[in-house]
Amino acid sequence: MNKPLHQDQLSFVTPYIKKSATKSFHTQASKNQLSDSQSIDTLFRDHWLDVCRLLHKSYGSGPPEPEDVAQEAFSQFAQMKNITEVKNPKAYIIKIAINITLKSIGKLCKVREFIIEQVDLEDVQLNEICPETILQGEQRVTAMQKAIDKLSSKQRDVLMYVRIKGQTYAQISAQTGWSIADICRQLNEAMAILESIDQQVQGTSVSAEDSVNEPDFSLPDNNTNEWKL
The missing domain is CATH 1.10.10.10 (Winged helix-like DNA-binding domain superfamily/Winged helix DNA-binding domain)
Known part of the structure; x- marks a missing residue:
């Protein structure tokens, strides 16, 4: 019962954490292209593993799972307007991923508190x-x-x-x-x-x-x- 909260599997919260992770990343990527032939696909190939590794090192294996968070972060970045003005896309994507993770962990904390309240611990x-x-x-x-x-x-x-x-x-x-x-x-x-x-x-x-x-x-x-x- 003393293990870190983010290791607990609270499966019913998963739909709220992943929301658009199941959308095709490449479909979203086609809507916005970076200048100098650097596409979202290129960013994905170059930085996907780095984002996943950073999340895993900082927050563990989940939930939320690093791969799902990274997918969502790239998806959100692809849907942004004026992404050509972002000077450091990788850093921006990492920032999005961290925000998603912290928000998800916050929800899990509330879920855990609710369950404990129900069993009168x-x-x-x-x-x-x-x-x-x-x-x-x-x-x-x-x-x-x-x-x-x-x-x-x-x-x-x-x-x-x-x-x-x-x-x-x-x-x-x-x-x-x-x-x-x-x-x-x-x-x-x-x-x-x-x-x-x-x-x-x-x-x-x-x-x-x-x-x-x-x-x-x-x-x-x-x-x-x-x-x-």
């Missing part, structure tokens, strides 16, 4: 922490992450907008065109699913623990008055 007193408590906490966090993956796309979007980005229903409605009533309903359904999964995990843990710790007071098969110890 902050209520655990220090004197109650033991291997069993830590294991149960890890199991609940893992279950919550899997539960989020099972939400519908719309439910995940609403959850992201409200609980992670902190947007109001009105802001989400203006941005997406969804009605406020629908947004409220989707959020309530998502939270109900997450709470149900969390309760199941807690119930499973309690049942397993009780079966080990509780003595068996059932009567023996011969129906005598002796208690089974």
